[in-house]
Amino acid sequence: MRAAFFRQFLRDVRAQKLRLALTLFGIIWGTVSVALLLAFGEGLRANVLKEIRGLGENIVIGWPMRTSKPWQGLPRGRQIRVTEEDMDLLAAEIPEISSISAEFSTGSVRFRSGRNVVVPQLAGVQPAFGEMRNLIPEADGRFMNDLDAQRRRRCIFLGDELKTDLFGAESAVGRYLYLNNVPFLVVGVMKPKSQDSSYSGRDNEKGVIASRTFRAIFGREYPNNFVFQVADRSKVERARNRVYEVLSRKYKFDPTDREAIMIWDTTEFYGFLDTFFLVFNVFLGVVGALTLVVGGIGVSNIMNVVVEERTKEIGIKMALGAKGRAVIAQFLGETLLITFLGGLAGFAISRGIIALVPAFGLAEHIGTPILSARTAAITASVLGLVGLLAGYFPARAASRLNPVEALRM
């Protein structure tokens, strides 16, 4: 019976070559549409997420500002300042914070190496900053460490573009450069990374030194801002509120005064992105699925013709005792096979196209399309549904034929 099924199928194929070719084309085209649109959507999403993560994952940045509300006899408009030591206080009081660092910065320091002079952003940070903010050193170097901080060493970590400006293509680790004529040893160069958001210049154009060194050289007591990380994204909001509580207690301002400390919670954007990409991918999926549905209508049409041509055969089978179920199974099986073959070809073509995409060098802008298991599963489900619907109605029509009339054909 299985052999008979395939023989029958092949016979139908031969009889309907052109129609079947067009139909298969429709299914293949539809599958490619769904798979590629979803793959590109997912690639774009991964790309955007990667760029966001350039700043670090679940990062919150706080800037001490002026109070906007009077508090316990103290006037509004008071400047709030925190210290590097407050970081330890915050870390101790708020268990949700997994990592924290003060950040000093200035844009008026002359960097010189040989004849190359640059005036980039310079940051003074604590050792935890590197990992938290995703400043990963190339293999030959390292980030600031505790000893650098304790001993106020004159060590510097360079963004990759800044390093190129100063040292060209040569290796910089182990060499000296001058910051306002003070010599600094380069201990590490950042691995290039994608970063689409920043607050005081992009990391690849920055120089970074230990905060203690920064304070000693520039005589600064109060950091411009502080950065902390919350391992569990769902606890970010709680951590933020706790920061207001702890700092307002120490510096005597209204804990509800959101202007005393300006906070940028980068995770707020993730939520937006999640929604955005969900809608975006659903949109792409629906567009692709509609194309597939058009292909499905083609399959349904061809099966209707097949049913009509095989009315006599259906009549004979009914006379021999085939129940409606058996007739439905036969035609539905054929439809699903056509859909399956078209889908398989569509997947193969999609994979081919996706493999070719990186050759066009657009990865920086649109990301690399990903034919993930999820994409495949969604495509396969849509395909299966289209096949079922396309096959069911002709099959049901076949099963409802009157055997007497069918035999008379």
Next chain:
Amino acid sequence: MFARKNGNGGAAGTNGFLIELAGIRKVYRTGALDVEALRGIDLAVRGNEFIAVVGPSGSGKSTLMNILGCLDTPTEGSYLLRGEEVARFSPDRLAETRNRHVGFVFQNFNLLPQITAYENVEMPLLFRGTGARERRERVERLFEQVALLDRMKHRPTELSGGQMQRVAIARALACDPDIILADEPTGNLDSGSGRDIVHLFEELWTGGRTILLITHDESIAKRTRRIVQLQDGKVVSDEMT
């Protein structure tokens, strides 16, 4: 060798009849016009009868056979097959009844051309859900019975008319039916092949089968044991020969 397993022509109804038709009417609605193909048929058939249904074209022979074969249901009347009222069966129940209790032999053979003779005979067993091994044994035995063992793997198009009709008879016997219904089984055959087929039916009848055939051919009708004559949808004579 054509004997039925139970020998007496199958389970009979309450009063010994395999088939009992009472007041069967069949009306076809064609637009505004109603065509009454059967106008009250009463007919009872016992196991192991050999019956010819004769009559001019349009007399309702084929309609009667369709109803007897559970391909169609009567507009009115009662049809007891093995004591069960078939007239009110659902389509699936009718299909099951055709599969288990009725074997059809058609004038134009109605074999499926794209599969082999073997697969044609196997088909009713597949619909019945018979296991692979039993299917093979049974199909081979049937081909032996109709003397076509060497033609099993041929396509119907590679067979002569007489051979095709023998394959069709083997197919009709596949599920060991209670009755074989043959509609002009020799109509498309030359006289020699036709004689062979009639002879085969006689052998089946001798072996215990119940056979009802529709025919135009007087000489064939005379070889049966009972002739039912139809005219204008009614039985006008019903005689033992």
